Each structure stands twice: as structure tokens, then as C-alpha cells.
Amino acid sequence: MISKNTIDQVYEISRVEEVIGDFVQLKKSGSNYKGLSPFSDERTPSFMVSPVKQIWKDFSSGKGGNAVAFLMEHEHFSYPEAIRYLAKKYNIEIEETERTDEEKEQANERESMYLVSEYASNYFIKTLWESELGKAIGLSYFKERGFSDDTIKKFQLGYNPDQWDAFTATAIQDKYQLEYLSKTGLTIVKEQPGGPPRTFDRFKGRVMFPIHSMSGRVLGFGGRILTNDKKAAKYLNSPESDIYHKSKVLYGIYYAKKAIAKEDNCYLVEGYTDVIQMHQKGIENVVASSGTALTPEQIRLINRLTKNITVLFDGDAAGLRASLRGIDLILEQGMNVKVCTFPEGEDPDSFSKNNPYEDVVHYLEQNAKDFIQFKTSLLAQEAADDPIKRADTVRDIVHSIAKIPDRIQKEIYIQECAKIMQISEEVLYNTLAQIDKKTVQEATKKNQQAQKAFEVVKDQEVIEKVDVQFQLERKIIELLLLYGSQKESFEDLVLKENEEGDLELQPEIVEAKVYEKIYLDLQEDEIELSNEQFRQIYYQLMERLNASEEFSVQTMFTEMEHGMAQEVSSILMEEERYVLHNWERKDIYPKDKKVGVAQLVGETILTLRCHLIKSRILQLQQETVDQQENKEILEEIMNYLQLNKLLNAKLNRVLA
Incomplete structure (x- = not known):
């Protein structure tokens, strides 16, 4: 059993950006960091980390949480294992007893x-x-x-x-x-x-x-x-x-991950001893495919840390030919790939063992060829003066270029290939267009077959309705999390008679903290959140905000069960989704929400009131149908309709 004091220390010292940075290459994006999702296959970043809030959100899979939640999701740790991992990372002394036979x-x-x-x-x-x-x-x-x-x-x-x-x-x-x-x-x-x-x-x-x-x-x-x-x-x-799962694992990735991110390059070798020998020599950004053919999952593992791979091979011709398949896979993932071969009779293990560090580094730098140079030189040697083989070689190279997702890179490689193979760019572009067209046709055909296989006859299209109350209750939790202890000037609405004797909502300015305003408004209307999870979070927040001026979501996470913590992080990071779109580059400058907190609180509570009034009216109308005519129910409906009209007028909404 790990003591609460130790757990609190782990939460206090650990930094979510540092923990996730060991697994995902993060880039600064304003006050946050962004990167490729480690939970799905993507080329555009949808993974956000907030150092200020100490949480993360993966918009592609919907997952989110703090550093502990990340380790539990990504590494499948149990809660105690995640705490132990962080304690070890940050040199925090942790007391734990040996597991008993029963445990x-x-x-x-x-x-x-x-x-x-x-x-x-x-x-x-x-x-x-x-x-x-x-x-x-x-x-x-x-x-x-x-x-x-x-x-x-x-x-x-x-x-x-x-x-x-x-x-x-x-x-x-x-x-x-x-x-x-x-x-x-x-x-x-x-x-x-x-x-x-x-x-x-x-x-x-x-x-x-x-x-x-x-x-x-x-x-x-x-x-x-x-x-x-x-x-x-x-x-x-x-x-x-x-x-x-051998297709999803790279030997040495644990020891190499920091060096790969730092050097922004990964050396890929074949065997265990290649990795170990290069590490011993001082070159640590190296991993091995453990003797298996390279897989897309292994490449994506590297892609989280760097976009650059250098494949190291010995001079064995059969090995080089097999390596070309792996290169095409790397290109498909949108990565930059170089190839370095060693002198005949040498491999990464022997070459690292028999040469000083400076010579090994110099050799790798000088002999690492771009994939197009490597492939053309290798295949051109095989083709020699045979025109048919030469044509096949050119076609083979263009097939590799077709796998690159980036159009600019494609064009540059076409130009490079034209120079090396002494063939016109126009011919290469035409060949590339044919390959691209064929790829699109095959993909379309595959999609059509898949749709036919799972075709379902529908009487009518089912459109999922928006759960208004769920969204409004979620917004209330968001306001409490982001601005709960913030003091604001609120425009309160009081129902009073005017000179003509009609009821109207009249404004009054009230100074209060956001959580106080929300609590009093919900209490006044006897409103309780209907969603069980939101209700639990609401009461926890109210208790903490009322007890301490300095409220911290991070400390709250330590006592939350996993599902609740994930929901809280998801709410907190919802706004960061729009940061990913980089609106400023399009000359669109979203308004800072902090400017209109009081207005947002007021509108959210008013909208919730309107929704509940509408629900009550529908319920009463149903009762009149069941009971035929009931004067008291009809009067109650009329009162609610009048109140609803007043609230919607305040929200600048026109009712039909």
C-alpha cells in the first residue's frame, strides 16, 4: 500500500509535459504543447498537453487526464504501478511492501x-x-x-x-x-x-x-x-x-527515446547486439526491429519521437534488396528516410566495436544517403545496360515516390530521380499520375465493397438529438473548473411588477464569485444536476471552492476515480481543440472567454431555466391530455409560458 503523502508528493512534483514527452514528440503551441496521438494513426496533431492545467487531451480518441491517467492508458499500468513509475522517474522515495502470495x-x-x-x-x-x-x-x-x-x-x-x-x-x-x-x-x-x-x-x-x-x-x-x-x-x-506483440515493439526504444527526440533522428538496425554496441560507443538514438520485417506500428512508434529515420545495413546484397520494402513503409508514414551501408564484411555491431566514436559518427554522417540516391544507385547497378531492366527500375522508384503523402516532397524527388536516371520529368510525372489514379481507383473499389458488405436497409434516417440538459450541465462544470473562484459583477434578474401591473424581469448588479453565483441560482430554483457524474463533480467542486481560496484541479485529481478524472480533463481541454486549427494564421482572432465570464454564467443559467420550464410545460400539457381539462394545470402552464417569454427576451431570443 502506498501512503497518501507519497501519492501527493508524486502529483506535486511530476510534470505532465515531461512524462508524456518521454513517449510523444511535443511541440510548443502557445501556452500548450501539441503532438501526434499515441492512441491512433494520424498525420495531423490532435494531441494537446496543458502545462498550466497539468492535463492532456487526445481529440482523436477522446481520451484525456493527468500524467497518471496517461500512463494507465498508454502503458496499461494499474494506478499503483503508475505512481511507482513516476516516483522512480522523479527520485521520490516510496515505501511499499513485498507482494504477498495472496496479492x-x-x-x-x-x-x-x-x-x-x-x-x-x-x-x-x-x-x-x-x-x-x-x-x-x-x-x-x-x-x-x-x-x-x-x-x-x-x-x-x-x-x-x-x-x-x-x-x-x-x-x-x-x-x-x-x-x-x-x-x-x-x-x-x-x-x-x-x-x-x-x-x-x-x-x-x-x-x-x-x-x-x-x-x-x-x-x-x-x-x-x-x-x-x-x-x-x-x-x-x-x-x-x-x-x-513483436510487430508493435522495437528493441532498445526504452533506452533510446530521449536521445532520438534530442538528436531528431533514429538509427534503425537489425539485431540486439547492434543496438547494444552502438549504445556502448555513445550513439544512443538507435533501435532494432528484432529480426522481424519492419511494420507500420513500429514506424509509428518512432514517428512519435522524430520524423527522421536512418536505416543501417551491412553490405549483404540480399539484405539490401529486402530493406527496400521497409523504406517504402517508412515513406508511407510521411517520414524522411536515409540509408547507410557499411563496408563489406562489416555491420553496425562490428563497425562500432572496431572504430573510435568520432570515426563512427563521421562515417554515418558522410555515408547516409537519401533514399532516392540509395535506391537509384542500387537498382541502376542491377539494371546495367539492359533497357527493359532500366525501365523497370525507374517504375520501381516512382512507385516509392507515389507513397509519399507530401506533394512538395514528391515533386523534389521526381526532379532528383530525373537527374540521376537521365529521363525527362514529364515522363516521370505521367507515370506518377497513372500510379496515383490506380491507387485512388483501388481505394474507391475497396470502400464500395466494404459498404456493400455492411449495407443495412433503413426505413428512415435516424438523426441523433442533442441532449440540451447534458450540454448545459457540462458547461456549468466547465465554468466552475475554469473560473470558480473568480470574482465578477453579475446582472441579476428580479421578477417585479411595473407601473402597468405587469410582471417583468428587472436587472440588479451583484458582486460575487462564480461558484457562489451558480450555487445560489441553482438553489433558488431548486435545480439539481440530472447527470450522476456531473452531480458528483459539482458537489466536490463546491466543497473545495468553499473550503479554500486557492483551488487546484491537480490536487482534486488525486482523489477522483479514473472515469471522473477523464471527464474533468476532457471538459478543461475542450477549448484547446480550437488552438489546433491555428485561427490566427487565417487572420481570425477568437475572443478570450475570460472577458465575458459573468455574461457566460448568466446565459448558461438562464438557458438551463428555459430548458427546464419548457420540459415542465410539455409534462403539464401531457397531464391535461390524460385528465381532459384541468383549470389549475392550464393556469400553471400559462404562468410558465409567461416566465419563459420573459427569460427568452432577456436572452434576445424570439419565440414562435
Whole structure:
């Protein structure tokens, strides 16, 4: 159990822009920051972070909240795990007891799988450093690769003994359930007819490379065998599970994310040792696709941190040809891509190991080619003097250019290709137009097929009605959150008889705080918010605003349940949606809402009164239908109609 004092300290010290900045590349936008949504695939930023309010809002998915909520949404942390992560990030001392056996059993499935993975990582590390076999076999291998003790510890490298179930037996002895050892892929379970299942360690006799999420959680493992067993795979990865999806993970992203954002470039390599060796040399903005073909999800992971990728390959021709598919995928995501190849017989691992830092950096800078230069030179060599192959090469390059979403970049690359391949720009533009047209036709055909597959016969179009009361109650909460303790001059309306004896609303100026005005108006009319969540937030706000002059939404978040906190952040960040449109660039200057707070409060309360009066009139009219004619009900309706007319006149609305 984490103490409230520690939780308060975490909330007080943590900065939402710093926490999210570790996962998303943020750019200053006025007093806020904006970036690409980490929850959806987009090319135009719809993700906003407010350092002043210490909250964030993702307009593409509707999610929002504070730093803790972000970690819970993005990293699937539980609340205590998010607090622990922030405490570690900001060096806050946190008191927590070891999980009991009972707590381990009560943990949900995903949490249990994370717990098992973390336990396994610690077991492999301990075996590497403390067991005789670990030191003699595993540690010796890493030393031979040229890794220092600090590097081995930094990347949490380990060793699993060459025994059938050394890890599994120890884990079960330590009360970890076989179900989760199997689900994470650490243990292979084979059922036996008429007897108990047999268990085997998946990574038996291998050196271990833990694979981390962007926040540092252990998701899975890569294991390299050290014997010459031809039947066994040289490298073995954890199988797909609820917590490990290899197509969505990049090896080393946890260690590289800050350097990638700082350098505004990401080096992409193939293997674990390439990453580790380059890190050890001092080049930290490097990640690996872990031996799998590059996927759009992996590219989007980098896209959150930088728009620039440099793909590093050895001189192997087959590898280079395969790399072209990955380059096209990077271009499709609207990113800038360069390619750097190493001399024959070298790869990022060996080249980094055998050369000083300055030489490695210089080589990467001098030999990183733009994708168009790389692709044309590679394919041109293959085509040589064969006109047909040469034509295919040009077509292949234009196909790559067609994948670029930015029109200006497309044009520049067409011009570059025309120069290198010595062909007219006009021909290339015509080819590009044909490809674009074909792409549009295929997309249209696909959409039509999808629509036919899900076509539903409708008698009439259903238009969703706006819930007026919901919107007005939401506006009241927004006013309390933004301006609750602000003092304003309000024009109050008092119902009085004029000289002719008719009732009319007469204005009176009243000085009050926003929350006082709202509270008194709602009390006077005996109005209670109908939405359960808004009602809870309303009472919490009133209590806090009444108790303290210095109200802080940030402290309020610590005691709110997740759903309520998300709704509050969504309300607070609603205005920021319009900042994304950058109206000033179009010479449109929206009026600052702070200027007319008193008027906005008055209009919101009046509109709510009108809505409730209208609802009451409809209810009374229904009663007259049910009871035929009732003089008292008719009189009440007439009084409400007169009041409604007066309120709408004040709001400058004409009633039919």
C-alpha cells in the first residue's frame, strides 16, 4: 500500500509535459504543447498537453487526464504501478511492501503476466552474475562480444541454465503460477495422458535479452543459443501474448527515446547486439526491429519521437534488396528516410566495436544517403545496360515516390530521380499520375465493397438529438473548473411588477464569485444536476471552492476515480481543440472567454431555466391530455409560458 503523502508528493512534483514527452514528440503551441496521438494513426496533431492545467487531451480518441491517467492508458499500468513509475522517474522515495502470495493470486491477468516477466528478468540477471555456470558461459560470451559490465547491467542481460526446467521449477517454488509462465511463453507445457503435464524452459541454455516497452516494462525476451545445435534456432523470441506483440515493439526504444527526440533522428538496425554496441560507443538514438520485417506500428512508434529515420545495413546484397520494402513503409508514414551501408564484411555491431566514436559518427554522417540516391544507385547497378531492366527500375522508384503523402516532397524527388536516371520529368510525372489514379481507383473499389458488405436497409434516417440538459450541465462544470473562484459583477434578474401591473424581469448588479453565483441560482430554483457524474463533480467542486481560496484541479485529481478524472480533463481541454486549427494564421482572432465570464454564467443559467420550464410545460400539457381539462394545470402552464417569454427576451431570443 502506498501512503497518501507519497501519492501527493508524486502529483506535486511530476510534470505532465515531461512524462508524456518521454513517449510523444511535443511541440510548443502557445501556452500548450501539441503532438501526434499515441492512441491512433494520424498525420495531423490532435494531441494537446496543458502545462498550466497539468492535463492532456487526445481529440482523436477522446481520451484525456493527468500524467497518471496517461500512463494507465498508454502503458496499461494499474494506478499503483503508475505512481511507482513516476516516483522512480522523479527520485521520490516510496515505501511499499513485498507482494504477498495472496496479492499475487488476486492480480489480474495482464498484471500477472507483467509480474512473471519482471521476475524472469531478475532471475536471468542473478543467474548470469551469481551462478558459476552463468559467469563461465553467459558472462564470458558477453565479454567476448566486447560488452562492458556497465553495458551488460544497463541492458539487463542475463542467462538461463542449460537445464530442462531450472527457471520454471524456481518460479513455481516462488509461488508464481504455471498458467502465466505458459501464457508469457517462458515455459512450454506438454500435456501427458493420465499424468501431470511436463514443463520445459523455452530459453534453456541461452543468453537473454529482455525486450522493454517505452516505459521500461519487460514485455518479452530474445534468447541466443551458445551451442552448435543445428536443430535449434540461433535466436528465439517470446511468442505473441497479451503483453508482447513483436510487430508493435522495437528493441532498445526504452533506452533510446530521449536521445532520438534530442538528436531528431533514429538509427534503425537489425539485431540486439547492434543496438547494444552502438549504445556502448555513445550513439544512443538507435533501435532494432528484432529480426522481424519492419511494420507500420513500429514506424509509428518512432514517428512519435522524430520524423527522421536512418536505416543501417551491412553490405549483404540480399539484405539490401529486402530493406527496400521497409523504406517504402517508412515513406508511407510521411517520414524522411536515409540509408547507410557499411563496408563489406562489416555491420553496425562490428563497425562500432572496431572504430573510435568520432570515426563512427563521421562515417554515418558522410555515408547516409537519401533514399532516392540509395535506391537509384542500387537498382541502376542491377539494371546495367539492359533497357527493359532500366525501365523497370525507374517504375520501381516512382512507385516509392507515389507513397509519399507530401506533394512538395514528391515533386523534389521526381526532379532528383530525373537527374540521376537521365529521363525527362514529364515522363516521370505521367507515370506518377497513372500510379496515383490506380491507387485512388483501388481505394474507391475497396470502400464500395466494404459498404456493400455492411449495407443495412433503413426505413428512415435516424438523426441523433442533442441532449440540451447534458450540454448545459457540462458547461456549468466547465465554468466552475475554469473560473470558480473568480470574482465578477453579475446582472441579476428580479421578477417585479411595473407601473402597468405587469410582471417583468428587472436587472440588479451583484458582486460575487462564480461558484457562489451558480450555487445560489441553482438553489433558488431548486435545480439539481440530472447527470450522476456531473452531480458528483459539482458537489466536490463546491466543497473545495468553499473550503479554500486557492483551488487546484491537480490536487482534486488525486482523489477522483479514473472515469471522473477523464471527464474533468476532457471538459478543461475542450477549448484547446480550437488552438489546433491555428485561427490566427487565417487572420481570425477568437475572443478570450475570460472577458465575458459573468455574461457566460448568466446565459448558461438562464438557458438551463428555459430548458427546464419548457420540459415542465410539455409534462403539464401531457397531464391535461390524460385528465381532459384541468383549470389549475392550464393556469400553471400559462404562468410558465409567461416566465419563459420573459427569460427568452432577456436572452434576445424570439419565440414562435
